[in-house]
Every structure is written in C-alpha cells, then in structure tokens.
Amino acid sequence: MTPLARARRRLKAHPLALDAALAAGVLLCMLAGSFVDPHGERSVSWSLRTPDPLSLLLITLGAAALVFRRRAPMTVLVLTGSCSVAESVTGDPRAPVAMSAVIALYTVASTTDRTTTWRVGLLTMTVLTGAAMLAGPLPWYAQENLAIFAWTGIGATAGDAVRSRRAVVRAIRERAERAERTREEEARRRVAEERLRIARDLHDVVAHHIALVNVQAGVAAHVMDKRPDQAKEALAHVREASRSALNELRATVGLLRQSGDPEAPTEPAPGLDRLDELAGTFRNAGLQVEVARADHDTRLPAAVGLAAYRVIQEALTNVRKHAGPDAKAEVSVVRVGPNIEVTVLDDGAGDTPASQDGGGHGLLGMRERVTALRGTLTTGPRYGGGYRVHAILPVRTRSSAPEDSA
Numbered sequence: 001m002t003p004l005a006r007a008r009r010r011l012k013a014h015p016l017a018l019d020a021a022l023a024a025g026v027l028l029c030m031l032a033g034s035f036v037d038p039h040g041e042r043s044v045s046w047s048l049r050t051p052d053p054l055s056l057l058l059i060t061l062g063a064a065a066l067v068f069r070r071r072a073p074m075t076v077l078v079l080t081g082s083c084s085v086a087e088s089v090t091g092d093p094r095a096p097v098a099m100s101a102v103i104a105l106y107t108v109a110s111t112t113d114r115t116t117t118w119r120v121g122l123l124t125m126t127v128l129t130g131a132a133m134l135a136g137p138l139p140w141y142a143q144e145n146l147a148i149f150a151w152t153g154i155g156a157t158a159g160d161a162v163r164s165r166r167a168v169v170r171a172i173r174e175r176a177e178r179a180e181r182t183r184e185e186e187a188r189r190r191v192a193e194e195r196l197r198i199a200r201d202l203h204d205v206v207a208h209h210i211a212l213v214n215v216q217a218g219v220a221a222h223v224m225d226k227r228p229d230q231a232k233e234a235l236a237h238v239r240e241a242s243r244s245a246l247n248e249l250r251a252t253v254g255l256l257r258q259s260g261d262p263e264a265p266t267e268p269a270p271g272l273d274r275l276d277e278l279a280g281t282f283r284n285a286g287l288q289v290e291v292a293r294a295d296h297d298t299r300l301p302a303a304v305g306l307a308a309y310r311v312i313q314e315a316l317t318n319v320r321k322h323a324g325p326d327a328k329a330e331v332s333v334v335r336v337g338p339n340i341e342v343t344v345l346d347d348g349a350g351d352t353p354a355s356q357d358g359g360g361h362g363l364l365g366m367r368e369r370v371t372a373l374r375g376t377l378t379t380g381p382r383y384g385g386g387y388r389v390h391a392i393l394p395v396r397t398r399s400s401a402p403e404d405s406a
C-alpha cells in the first residue's frame with residue numbers, strides 16, 4: 001500500500017480530523033484572499049491590504065464551523081451563509097468569507113437528495129448574491145457579486161455529482177454482494193441436492209442387495225448339512241447379489257471422484273429395460289413376483305427410467321423384508337396419456353414397512369425421487385391385507401427433449 005493510500009485510509013477513519021484539516025486550509029485561503037488586493041487604482045495589480053477586524057472575525061467563525069460539517073451540514077450552512085451575508089453587507093474591502101459557505105453547500109448537496117439540493121442551492125445562491133448586489137458596498141454588477149453566484153452554483157453541482165457517484169458505486173457494490181450471496185446459496189442448494197440424491201442411491205442399492213444377501217445366506221445356513229446342492233445355489237445367489245451391489249456402489253461413489261482420480265465406471269443408470277433382471281433377483285431370493293407391462297415400449301428419459309426402477313426395487317425389497325415368507329408381489333407398468341404409472345402390490349400380512357414407522361428411509365427416498373420429477377407417489381395398506389405402492393411419473397420432463405412413443 002502506498003503512503004498516500006495509507007494516509008487516505010487514516011483520514012477516513014478519523015473524519016473529524018479530516019474536517020479540521022479542511023477548515024484550516026479554508027481559513028488560510030480566506031486569510032490570504034483578505035490580505036491581497038488584485039485591483040490597483042489605475043490598472044490590474046496585486047498589492048497588500050488590511051482587512052477589517054469584523055471580516056477577520058467572520059472568516060474565523062466560518063472556517064471553525066466547517067469542522068462540524070459532517071455532523072450538522074444544514075446548521076453549518078446556515079452559520080457560514082450568515083457570516084457571508086454579513087461580510088457582503090459590511091465588508092469594504094470585501095473578504096472571501098463566501099468560500100466557507102460554498103464548502104458547506106457542497107457538503108449538504110453530497111449528503112442529501114437531489115430535490116433538497118436544488119431547493120437549498122437556489123435559496124443559498126439567491127440570498128448570498130441578492131444581499132451582495134442590493135446591500136453591499138460594490139455596484140450590483142461587480143464581478144465579486146457574480147463570483148458568489150457562480151461559486152455557490154459550482155458547490156451545489158459538485159456535491160450533487162459526488163452524491164450520485166457514491167449512490168452508483170454503492171448500488172454496484174450491493175448488486176455484486178447480492179450476486180455473490182445468490183451464487184453461494186445456489187452452490188449450497190446444489191450440493192445439498194446432490195448429497196440427497198447420492199444418499200438415496202446408496203440406500204436403494206444397499207437395502208436391495210443386502211436384503212437379498214441376508215435371505216440367501218440364511219437359506220444356505222439352513223440347508224447346508226441336509227441339502228448341500230441347494231446351499232451352493234444360495235451361495236451363488238449371494239455372490240451374484242454382492243457383485244451387483246459392488247458394481248452399483250462403484251458407479252455411485254464414482255460421482256464423488258475428483259478430476260484427477262481414475263476414470264469412473266461408464267455403465268448407464270438402470271431403467272425399466274432391466275425390470276426382468278430385477279424381478280429375477282427377487283425370484284432367486286424366494287419371492288414370487290409377477291410382472292405385467294402395458295407401456296408399449298415407451299422410451300423414457302434416463303431420470304424417469306431410473307426413478308421407476310428404484311421405486312420398484314425399493315417396493316419389492318420392502319415386500320421381501322416385511323410382508324412375510326409366503327407373500328406374493330405384482331408389478332405393473334402402464335402408459336396412461338402423458339404419464340407412466342408404476343404399481344407394486346403384495347398380499348402379505350407382515351409388518352408395516354420400515355419407512356412408515358420411522359425405522360428407515362425407503363418410502364421417503366421413493367417420494368423424493370418421484371416429487372423431484374413432478375410426479376406423485378401413493379403408498380398404504382390394501383383393503384383385505386397387503387400393501388400398495390403407486391407412482392405416477394411424467395414421460396417428458398423439463399430437461400428432456402420431446403420423445404415419441406415407439
């Protein structure tokens with residue numbers, strides 16, 4: 001930082017000291033002007049003169065009032081204006097007391113609105129110039145009288161310009177700060193949404209595959225001694241479910257890698273094209289699943305297909321965990337107008353799904369997925385026993401291009 005910048009910062013930190021220094025400078029200028037006479041008897045010349053004691057007193061009062069120009073600008077303007085009027089009427093030769101009034105008018109213009117500046121500026125110009133022309137010792141057309149009119153106008157105009165510039169700078173700074181806050185809020189919102197999405201994916205993957213692993217491991221332990229062939233088949237299903245879980249976890253965690261990390265898997269997100277494979281994993285785990293589709297091979301956006309897949313996956317996982325060992329599940333996918341409707345029914349009589357009684361996040365995650373796509377999700381017990389999960393998803397989203405049904 002340069003010495004000039006440091007000095008400016010210190011002066012801004014102590015405005016009273018800055019005003020005192022300004023008042024001292026104005027006092028010196030007015031004293032110099034009161035002792036110098038630019039008018040000779042026959043031609044323009046510079047010579048010394050002796051000002052009146054009253055003029056010196058008015059000069060001192062006007063300069064001293066400028067020390068408080070920031071605290072009470074209107075009061076200081078009235079005081080300096082009164083000193084200037086008194087000096088214009090009584091001073092002969094004239095002393096430049098009006099300089100303090102010009103500084104005070106500048107301060108008022110720079111700290112108030114434009115309407116007040118115009119009113120106060122015109123009043124000050126009229127009073128000071130009128131008093132000098134009508135009651136002063138000089139002719140009304142004297143250049144000193146016209147100088148008062150010009151300098152008061154310049155003071156008001158300069159103060160208004162400074163106020164306008166400060167307003168523009170302040171508005172630009174506020175817009176920049178507001179834009180920065182908006183960017184930070186948008187970044188936090190995107191981070192929260194991404195964190196929630198990854199949490200849903202992890203829950204769906206882990207809950208589905210670990211439930212299947214648990215079931216098949218229990219079967220293998222039960223028949224290990226009496227039916228080793230069935231135990232081997234169950235362990236094969238455990239290995240397959242574990243491999244699928246690892247692949248999906250790797251794909252999900254790959255989203256969190258940095259730019260310099262090894263390349264993440266590029267396998268596409270699952271959709272309804274893998275519905276038969278999903279149903280097969282539950283059949284291998286001992287759950288009877290029937291699938292009915294009447295979607296006419298509708299091509300879905302990736303987000304819609306993933307949401308439908310995860311809803312079915314989570315619903316069947318809840319059936320396997322809560323509906324009892326003999327429960328049956330029915331999955332239907334139907335195209336109805338601009339929407340795709342996914343329904344999962346079961347006839348079990350087991351416990352309420354964990355998400356309903358506060359023990360998990362399955363139903364909550366399904367609802368968040370569907371709501372994010374502007375769809376609706378309905379869940380609840382069926383009349384006569386069992387449970388029903390019904391999701392309505394729009395085929396076209398705001399971020400997808402229009403696609404025709406196949």
